[in-house]
Amino acid sequence: MTQLKAPGAGLGYLDPDMNSPASTATPSFTLETTVGAIVIAHPALARVFERLGINYCCGGKKPLAEACRAHGHDPESTLGQLHAAKAAGETLEQDIDCGAMTLTQLADHIEGTHHEYVKAELPRLVEMADRVARKHAWRDERLKEIGETVSLLADEMFNHMGKEEGILFPFVRQIEAGAADQFPCGSIANPIRQMEDEHDFATRAVARLRELSDGFKPDENACNTHRALLGGLEEFAADLQRHVHKENNILFPRTLALAGAA
Template sequence: MNVELDTKVGELVMARPETMRYFERLGIDYCCGGHRSLGEACDLAKQDAAKVMADLATLEPPAAGVPSLQDWTRASLAELIQHIVTTHHDYLREELPRLDMLMGKVLRAHGPNHGELARVGEIFQALAADLMPHLMKEEQILFPYITQMEQGASGSSCFGSVQSPIRVMEMEHEAVGALLAELRELTDSYTVPADGCNTFRALYDGLETMERDLHLHIYLENQVLHPRALAMEAGVQA
C-alpha cells in the first residue's frame, strides 16, 4: 500500500504487520490509537514523521507462512472471538500470576536500590486489577451477544445496542494503554540495570512480552472485532 501522512495507523498495521514492532519501539500507538493518521500519531509520540516514513520504506515484510492480520477480517466473528480468548485472554490468566510472583521477588531484592520499582509494582497491580474484570465482561456479556447476532439470533441484552458495551470496553482499553505507556517510560523500555539479577531480567522480559501481546490483543478488538460487530448490527437494523 502507498503510505502517506494521512494514512490511518490501524490500516497500515493491517496491511503491513511488520510495522507493529517498529511502532512499539517508537511508542506509536497503533491499537487504541489506530484511528489516527500516521502524521498525528508521530506528533503524539514526538517522532520525526519524515524519518518514520523513510524507515517504513525499508522494513522487511513478514516471512512466508506467517498468518496475516487480514485473515481476521475474513474469518467469522465467532472464530475471531475464540482466537482472542484462547490466545490472549488465556495468556493473561496464566501470565499475570507469574509476573506478580516475579515482581514481589524483585521488589524485595532490588527495591531499596531502585526507587522506581515501587511505581512499577503499582502500575502492574493496576493493570491486573483492570484486566481481570475486563476479560470477564467481554466473555460473559459482549462476546456472547456478538456471537448470537452473527448467528441471526437477536438475543436479549440490558444495553440495547452493541455500541454501549463496545464503548465501555474501548474506554478500558485506553486506560490499559496509558498504564503500559507509563510502564515503558518508567523502565526505560524494559532496560535491566547493571546490578539486575536473572529474576529482574525475567520480570522485565515478561512485562515487555505482555505489552506486545496486549497491543495485538487490543488491536484485534478495537480495529477488527468492534468495527465488524457494529457494521453487522447496522446491517441487521437497516
C-alpha cells in the same frame, strides 16, 4: 501509589473507514492512512510501530503523519521505513489476517491466543514484581510502584476479559449468527465504549511501567528475577497492543456496523 486513574470518559472511537471488512484489503498506504488501518492491512508492520513506540491500538484512528509527529518521528522517514519493511517481507510470529476472519472466528482467536496468554503470564509477572519490590525497593523506590501497577493491571485485565468472554463476545457471535438483534441492556455501543475505556486504562498502565523501568531496561545491579520481570513486561506490552488493536480496530467497529444493520 500509581498515578493511574480508573477507566473514565469515552474515547469516541470509531474510524468510519474501518467499518467494513472490505477496507482491510487496501493494498497500499500513505501519510493520510490511519495507523490502525495500516496494521489491519499489513499485520507484520505492527513490529515497526512497536520499535518506534507508536501506539496503533488505542491510537489507531490517527493518520500516520499525525501519529509520527505525536511521537517525535519524521513522517516521511517513517513512511519510508514502513514501505521498506513491507517490501522486505518482514514477518510476525502470529502474522495472520484478522481482517479476513468472521467476527466469530476473530472472537475465538482473541480468546484462544491473547486471553490465554494474559491468563498464563500476568500472575507470573505479579509474583515476580512483588518479589523484586520486596527485595530491592530499598535501592530503587520505583520498584514499589512497578509492583503496585502490575498488580492493578492484573486485576483490571482479569475483570475486563471476564466481561468480554461472559457477555460481549457471546453477543458478537449471536448477532453474526442472526440469533440476536438487540443487546440485552440497551445499545451495544455502551459496553463497547466501556471496553475501549478499559483498553485505554491498560495501555496507560503499561506506558507507566515502561517509564518506571527506563524502557524495560534493567540496570547493571538487577538480579535475574528483575531481568526476567522486565523481559516479561516488554513482551506483555507488545502482546497487549496487538490484542487491543484487534478489538478496537477490527472486532468492535465491525460489530457496531452489523448491529446497526440489524
